[in-house]
Amino acid sequence: MPGKRLISIEGIAKRYPRKGEGELTIFEDLWLSIDRGEFVCIIGHSGCGKTTVLNILAGLDTPSEGVVIVDGKEISGPSLDRAVIFQGHALLPWMSVLGNVAYAVAARHRDWPKAKVREHAMRFIDLVGLGPAANRKPSELSGGMKQRVGIARALSLEPKTLLMDEPFSALDALTRGTLQDEVRRICVSSDQTVLMITHDVDEAIYLADKIVLMTNGPDAHVAEIVKNTLPRDRVRNDLHRMPGYYDLRNHLMDFLVTRSATFKDELAAGLPYDFRSPPVVVPIVTKEGAEPAPVDAKGDRVAS
Numbered sequence: 001m002p003g004k005r006l007i008s009i010e011g012i013a014k015r016y017p018r019k020g021e022g023e024l025t026i027f028e029d030l031w032l033s034i035d036r037g038e039f040v041c042i043i044g045h046s047g048c049g050k051t052t053v054l055n056i057l058a059g060l061d062t063p064s065e066g067v068v069i070v071d072g073k074e075i076s077g078p079s080l081d082r083a084v085i086f087q088g089h090a091l092l093p094w095m096s097v098l099g100n101v102a103y104a105v106a107a108r109h110r111d112w113p114k115a116k117v118r119e120h121a122m123r124f125i126d127l128v129g130l131g132p133a134a135n136r137k138p139s140e141l142s143g144g145m146k147q148r149v150g151i152a153r154a155l156s157l158e159p160k161t162l163l164m165d166e167p168f169s170a171l172d173a174l175t176r177g178t179l180q181d182e183v184r185r186i187c188v189s190s191d192q193t194v195l196m197i198t199h200d201v202d203e204a205i206y207l208a209d210k211i212v213l214m215t216n217g218p219d220a221h222v223a224e225i226v227k228n229t230l231p232r233d234r235v236r237n238d239l240h241r242m243p244g245y246y247d248l249r250n251h252l253m254d255f256l257v258t259r260s261a262t263f264k265d266e267l268a269a270g271l272p273y274d275f276r277s278p279p280v281v282v283p284i285v286t287k288e289g290a291e292p293a294p295v296d297a298k299g300d301r302v303a304s
């Protein structure tokens with residue numbers, strides 16, 4: 001029986017040589033764990049290293065320090081168990097929708113006959129509503145349709161982990177909303193483990209079970225992990241009516257507007273902080289009115 005934890009990011013840092021001398025540290029001492037079936041979003045300002053973290057998890061980049069353990073093994077390169085959905089769809093332009101998805105399926109299941117590959121690919125193309133467009137080339141698709149192909153391709157691999165780098169950011173609001181609904185439905189129903197990067201606070205609140213807040217780079221850190229306690233069967237259009245929604249939203253906005261920059265000063269001023277176990281916060285305003293309730297590393301409330 002596999003354990004609950006699927007991914008363990010252990011003390012990773014990323015450094016680049018600086019022109020002249022020394023090194024530029026993008027982020028440092030980053031610890032994060034992700035359980036099976038958990039949907040995790042990373043939020044932070046541009047340049048704090050979100051994409052780098054995702055690329056390290058994908059095996060497309062390596063950390064300067066630290067390790068990433070997936071399913072009990074240290075990762076050493078890309079794997080079809082960790083599928084990536086990029087912002088720019090990365091489709092093969094000469095292949096049809098079916099060709100693009102089937103190509104990935106055939107790479108995953110080298111022993112499958114063509115008919116089985118095609119049937120499997122079509123199941124995921126249908127799942128994202130692209131059945132009628134299966135024979136079209138990417139140049140004949142809208143941006144939203146191309147992104148659906150990327151999603152179908154990643155899901156068709158039935159990966160242990162789905163990694164998404166701002167997958168909806170280039171889409172118009174209507175298409176973005178529809179695709180968020182579809183991705184959420186698919187991920188919740190299949191208990192998919194997901195790490196997603198977003199700049200969009202509302203997207204994170206809708207999709208994530210927990211939201212990782214990164215401070216501004218360089219020398220970025222995970223400042224805290226916000227637990228999303230809104231009901232799991234939430235509906236996008238009703239989010240703002242749910243008790244606790246504004247507490248959660250205001251907490252995230254306050255972090256992005258202020259604490260993402262001032263966290264370093266808090267550390268310098270002696271804020272007790274354990275990088276191995278960033279505080280888990282449930283931003284529910286207490287009866288007395290002000291601060292988020294403090295919780296321990298498991299997300300259980302502790303006396304303040």
Ligand SMILES: Nc1ncnc2c1ncn2[C@@H]1O[C@H](COP(=O)(O)OP(=O)(O)OP(=O)(O)O)[C@@H](O)[C@H]1O
Binds near residue numbers: 016044049051217
């Ligand atoms: N090869 C490189 N050499 C030097 N610096 C690099 C290199 N690659 C990335 N960086 C720097 O690392 C930092 C983090 O980049 P990254 O793309 O991970 O940030 P991000 O948080 O995802 O930003 P955004 O939200 O804008 O996508 C940036 O400041 C970037 O300039």
